Each structure stands twice: as structure tokens, then as C-alpha cells.
Amino acid sequence: MGINKFRCVQESEGGVGTLTVNNAQPMDQGAYTCEAINVKGRVLATPDCIVRIVSIPAPEPQTRPPPPPPMPAVRTCPPLTMGQNCEQCRPGAFHRNDKAPHGCLKCFCFGITDQCRSSDWYRTKVSSFNSILYNCTFHQ
Secondary structure, three states: OOOOOOOEEEEEEOOEEEEEEOOOOHHHOEEEOOEEEEOOEEEEOOOOEEEOOOOOOOOOOOOOOOOOOOOOOOOOOOOOEEOOOOOEEOOOEEOOOOOOOOOOEEOOOOOOOOOOOOOOOOOEEEEOOOOEEEEOOOOO
């Protein structure tokens, strides 16, 4: 049959014979017969083996389901802020500012109220001719 010896391996052990055809091709199709030969004679095994090459498609690769969408990042607001983007001060706090350690300033009205708000007023330094005076001047 012209079988390439590197693709075919014959083994016999303990009275069991095996013929292995690696990388079988259409030209390997046909009837194979096992012939046993020893000091007592020879015999052909029956039934014969009929080899037919059938093209079997490779299994489809297992597809994994797509990963779930990433969870939105949970934003942790500074303690005295609130809102979806931490843009507001909580009750009892005022003056939203990212430089403030808690995001806002806590009201400090000696217990009279906890409703504070930022003012447009500020302190300035006033200079005189002879000395620098620290003067609280309020502007609106």
C-alpha cells in the first residue's frame, strides 16, 4: 500500500498487535489485515479492518461570555460635602473648597445656628505713611 513507515507504527505485546497510523491521509484508506506468524504457522485475523478517512470539522473554539461592563468608580466625597460630584456642603458646613481638609468649613457660630454661608467680605491690610495698620475693613 505504500504506507510511510514514519507515520505507521506497529507494536505487538502479550499477544496483542497494534497498528497506529499517525496523521492519517485519504491515501491511507482501505482494508487492513493483521497476519500473525509464529513457529506453528501463520493466520490472518478476521474481520479485516476497513479504514475510511472522514473529514470531521474541528470543534468550534469555546467562546467565553464577554466580561461584565466595569462598575462605575465610587467616588468618596470629603466628609463635609455631598452631591453626586461632592459639589455641595452638608448642612452645618459652608464654603466648598478642595483645599479644605474636609471639603467645606464647619459652621462655628457658638451654637447659635448651624446654617452658615460664605460672604464676599474680606480683611485687607491698610498702609499709612508712617506704619502699617492692620485694619478689619469689610467690603461688599
